[in-house]
Amino acid sequence: MSEFEPNIVAFLCNWCSYAGADLTGTTRIHYPPHVKVIRVMCTGRVNPLFVVQALRQGADGVLISGCHPGECHYLKGNYLARRRFLLMRNLLEFIGVNPLRLRMSWVSASEGKKFAEVITEVTEEIKKLGPLKSFKREIL
Amino acid sequence: MAKIRVGVYICHCGVNIKSTVDVTKLTQFASTLPHVAVAKDYIYLCSDPGQELIRNDVKEFHLNRIVVASCSPRMHEPTFQKVLRSAGVNPYCLEMANIREQCSWVHEDSKKATQKAESILAASVAKASLLEPLEEKEVDVIPATLVIGGGIAGIQAALDIADTGFKVYLVEKEPSIGGHMMQLDKTFPTLDCSACILTPKMSDVGNHPNIELLTYAEITEVKGYVGNFKVTVKKKPRYILEDKCNGCGICVSYCPVEMPDTFNMNLTKTKCLYIPFPQAVPACFVIDPNYCRYTLRRECKQCEPVCKDLKAIDLKQKEQFIEVDVGTIIVATGFDTFEPTLKPELGYGLYPNVITGLEFERLSSASGPTFGEIILNGKKPKNVVFVHCVGSRDKSIGNEYCSRVCCMYTAKQAHLIKEKIPDAKVTVFYIDVRAFGKGFEEFYDRVKQEGVIYRRGNVSEVYKRGEHLIVKAEDTLMGQLIEVEADLVVLAVGMIPRADSNQVAHLLKLSQSSDRFLLEAHPKLRPVDTASDGIFLAGCCQGPKDIPDTVAQASGAAAKACIPLSQGKVRTEALVSQVDEYTCRGCGFCIEVCPYEAIERKSIERSGHTVEVASVNEVICKGCGACVAACLSGAIQQKSFTDDQLLSMIATLGEYYE
Numbered sequence: 001m002s003e004f005e006p007n008i009v010a011f012l013c014n015w016c017s018y019a020g021a022d023l024t025g026t027t028r029i030h031y032p033p034h035v036k037v038i039r040v041m042c043t044g045r046v047n048p049l050f051v052v053q054a055l056r057q058g059a060d061g062v063l064i065s066g067c068h069p070g071e072c073h074y075l076k077g078n079y080l081a082r083r084r085f086l087l088m089r090n091l092l093e094f095i096g097v098n099p100l101r102l103r104m105s106w107v108s109a110s111e112g113k114k115f116a117e118v119i120t121e122v123t124e125e126i127k128k129l130g131p132l133k134s135f136k137r138e139i140l
Numbered sequence: 141m142a143k144i145r146v147g148v149y150i151c152h153c154g155v156n157i158k159s160t161v162d163v164t165k166l167t168q169f170a171s172t173l174p175h176v177a178v179a180k181d182y183i184y185l186c187s188d189p190g191q192e193l194i195r196n197d198v199k200e201f202h203l204n205r206i207v208v209a210s211c212s213p214r215m216h217e218p219t220f221q222k223v224l225r226s227a228g229v230n231p232y233c234l235e236m237a238n239i240r241e242q243c244s245w246v247h248e249d250s251k252k253a254t255q256k257a258e259s260i261l262a263a264s265v266a267k268a269s270l271l272e273p274l275e276e277k278e279v280d281v282i283p284a285t286l287v288i289g290g291g292i293a294g295i296q297a298a299l300d301i302a303d304t305g306f307k308v309y310l311v312e313k314e315p316s317i318g319g320h321m322m323q324l325d326k327t328f329p330t331l332d333c334s335a336c337i338l339t340p341k342m343s344d345v346g347n348h349p350n351i352e353l354l355t356y357a358e359i360t361e362v363k364g365y366v367g368n369f370k371v372t373v374k375k376k377p378r379y380i381l382e383d384k385c386n387g388c389g390i391c392v393s394y395c396p397v398e399m400p401d402t403f404n405m406n407l408t409k410t411k412c413l414y415i416p417f418p419q420a421v422p423a424c425f426v427i428d429p430n431y432c433r434y435t436l437r438r439e440c441k442q443c444e445p446v447c448k449d450l451k452a453i454d455l456k457q458k459e460q461f462i463e464v465d466v467g468t469i470i471v472a473t474g475f476d477t478f479e480p481t482l483k484p485e486l487g488y489g490l491y492p493n494v495i496t497g498l499e500f501e502r503l504s505s506a507s508g509p510t511f512g513e514i515i516l517n518g519k520k521p522k523n524v525v526f527v528h529c530v531g532s533r534d535k536s537i538g539n540e541y542c543s544r545v546c547c548m549y550t551a552k553q554a555h556l557i558k559e560k561i562p563d564a565k566v567t568v569f570y571i572d573v574r575a576f577g578k579g580f581e582e583f584y585d586r587v588k589q590e591g592v593i594y595r596r597g598n599v600s601e602v603y604k605r606g607e608h609l610i611v612k613a614e615d616t617l618m619g620q621l622i623e624v625e626a627d628l629v630v631l632a633v634g635m636i637p638r639a640d641s642n643q644v645a646h647l648l649k650l651s652q653s654s655d656r657f658l659l660e661a662h663p664k665l666r667p668v669d670t671a672s673d674g675i676f677l678a679g680c681c682q683g684p685k686d687i688p689d690t691v692a693q694a695s696g697a698a699a700k701a702c703i704p705l706s707q708g709k710v711r712t713e714a715l716v717s718q719v720d721e722y723t724c725r726g727c728g729f730c731i732e733v734c735p736y737e738a739i740e741r742k743s744i745e746r747s748g749h750t751v752e753v754a755s756v757n758e759v760i761c762k763g764c765g766a767c768v769a770a771c772l773s774g775a776i777q778q779k780s781f782t783d784d785q786l787l788s789m790i791a792t793l794g795e796y797y798e
């Protein structure tokens with residue numbers, strides 16, 4: 001049997017983490033190819049629905065990454081995201097999904113190396129958790 | 141509505157994308173996706189022929205949505221938006237698939253990278269087919285600027301803008317403009333007298349017909365947006381009327397109260413009815429209410445009758461609130477110096493002959509308390525030790541950054557000691573000497589040749605042995621502990637963000653970097669802009685700088701601040717939120733989460749009832765989308781980032797993953 005290749009969706013804010021991810025590319029640091037990025041202007045835009053739908057529709061894990069606390073381009077969007085993240089983890093637990101499938105990180109525009117580390121870590125973690133089977137679209 | 145016809149363009153970027161991602165396979169894949177009318181690959185899409193290819197295809201295939209799979213949108217989105225505009229397609233009907241920075245450059249396995257590129261591309265096409273054309277709105281700009289802070293940065297910015305012909309309001313917290321530069325003796329490396337080069341600029345500010353000077357004043361409220369800021373300025377009472385005082389100073393001799401002279405770093409005393417320094421602009425006296433016997437206890441009042449002709453003294457003066465309307469704002473609030481008592485091992489505050497670099501400036505200045513003679517406790521020091529990096533490059537007190545000026549101001553001060561006391565022994569303890577600017581290395585060389593001893597080593601302790609101070613350090617070149625006798629120790633204190641920088645950031649809705657200095661919009665390409673449109677940074681509020689860098693940045697900020705003023709109109713952000721008034725239930729969650737107070741409630745008629753719904757001020761909205769995530773009914777949506785558009789990407793990423 002071939003190794004489990006997880007599917008991970010990442011919501012990155014335009015100003016910090018997306019720029020950080022670009023820097024990872026510019027500096028040619030390699031990381032596993034399982035994470036696909038959806039760009040949002042701010043992590044404050046990430047609706048809990050997105051997380052649930054991503055997991056329902058084929059993702060095994062979700063990453064939300066934004067600016068460091070205090071450095072949000074929109075002042076407090078990352079704080080809103082952080083609060084929602086904690087609630088979302090509770091929600092996932094409630095609906096029977098391991099809350100560790102949702103991760104949040106702070107990666108600034110200058111932290112290309114850190115972005116690669118976060119992606120590698122998240123990928124390893126989701127690999128360990130295995131494929132998300134019990135929560136696909138036929139169930140909800 | 142016209143049928144959605146998507147054109148997909150895949151860039152090789154030379155070999156940057158092509159060497160990892162199979163572009164031919166990707167192009168074939170793209171042509172199978174829904175709504176795609178044409179899919180092509182090309183070696184360099186950003187080149188002229190690449191752009192022309194897209195333009196021709198728009199005509200030939202009647203395309204109305206374009207997906208470009210290439211580098212990051214942060215790189216070339218504006219380029220391709222221009223292509224769309226010139227091809228007659230709304231520039232917001234473009235979606236970019238980032239298959240270079242976030243795919244070909246970070247993966248080695250060609251098969252997996254191509255698979256990932258397919259997922260990314262499919263999601264981008266899904267979003268593109270749901271994109272809507274957007275309009276950019278224009279608003280008028282008030283042709284005036286507010287400059288906050290009257291140090292050299294604020295002075296330079298104010299003069300540049302005023303010379304361009306626009307109105308400037310210059311707000312300064314202290315009774316006079318001038319800032320820290322006014323306190324300096326000589327400037328490195330040219331040894332110009334600091335006050336002599338600054339005071340002409342100060343009087344230019346005072347006399348400029350386009351500059352309205354508001355000293356002894358603070359910003360208390362900032363409302364509005366680029367082009368239309370409404371700022372409230374609190375003018376503290378001077379107790380002396382600026383328009384009447386002629387600066388004669390006769391009243392001073394009648395004032396019986398003495399207080400520490402903060403301009404002279406508390407090295408001497410001044411009356412509480414004072415002028416900070418003789419060249420002050422405005423040349424108007426001020427009474428410190430924390431010391432004046434009348435303001436404290438309603439007694440004394442000896443000064444008032446002295447000014448009987450001009451009647452310039454008004455001890456009952458109240459603070460005043462002034463409202464100014466401006467189009468742009470420049471923040472030039474400057475810095476504080478590091479408080480060396482936080483490094484108690486260096487003995488500052490304990491031994492009177494341990495002083496800071498800024499105190500040395502006052503001691504050395506011809507206008508200072510000793511008239512330029514280096515005299516401390518009645519004696520000329522013979523053994524002088526300078527200590528670098530006090531409060532900079534020091535993780536133990538949380539300041540990791542280099543303050544950029546201390547190496548050179550120490551070199552200059554060492555030179556001044558040698559000039560004024562030729563037989564003095566001068567030792568400098570350094571970690572590294574950073575003489576990076578124009579003429580700096582040459583100056584550092586000159587100082588070394590004058591006999592100043594540079595020893596590489598971190599000072600661990602300053603203590604007293606008998607009559608003398610002992611500076612203990614490890615000489616890291618010799619690898620030995622050394623003790624140097626001193627009768628004057630000068631600590632090269634670094635720059636820190638101003639104590640009120642949190643308040644400034646909060647008032648103007650600016651971000652701060654991890655060192656608490658104000659954050660620029662981009663560290664390389666937008667160093668004077670902030671994330672808030674129409675607000676710019678100049679000088680040390682953004683990070684430590686020397687005078688030439690500060691002046692250059694101030695002129696840069698002035699030029700940037702003049703752009704909206706001279707255009708007369710600004711384009712507003714197009715990716716703003718909008719409310720569907722039929723589904724909005726008026727709960728107000730969006731109002732609570734909006735960081736810019738851009739959303740208000742308004743009453744509308746709906747099916748014969750008056751109901752309250754949210755209403756977005758599109759000019760204030762910056763397009764973060766926080767309100768959208770907070771909305772329970774899905775009534776508020778961010779243009780180009782709607783729930784439908786993002787959910788279509790999520791669904792596609794799941795669908796095309798095997």
